[in-house]
Amino acid sequence: xxxxxxxxxxxxxxxLRIIYHNFNGGPVGISTLAASIxxxxxxxxxxxxxYLMKCGMLKRTSRxxxxxxxxxxxxxxxxxxxx
Numbered sequence: 503x504x505x506x507x508x509x510x511x512x513x514x515x516x517x518l519r520i521i522y523h524n525f526n527g528g529p530v531g532i533s534t535l536a537a538s539i540x541x542x543x544x545x546x547x548x549x550x551x552x553y554l555m556k557c558g559m560l561k562r563t564s565r566x567x568x569x570x571x572x573x574x575x576x577x578x579x580x581x582x583x584x585x
Contacts, residue, residue: 529566
């Protein structure tokens with residue numbers, strides 16, 4: 503199923519990677535983020551975002567979604583492991 507040790511699915515990891523690489527860690531609006539991964543806004547809001555926030559990887563601000571320090575470290579570690 504592609505679930506890692508932290509319980510993140512591939513789409514969760516893709517959300518984190520997109521925010522990190524395409525938007526310099528954020529902030530990024532939900533509509534832009536959804537379009538970037540071709541996912542429904544409601545799916546991100548109802549399924550993925552709550553878990554990423556619970557894990558301490560993502561936070562929601564008035565300007566959009568931003569990676570936390572934990573989210574940044576996760577993406578950097580994941581990228582390092584892929585090399």
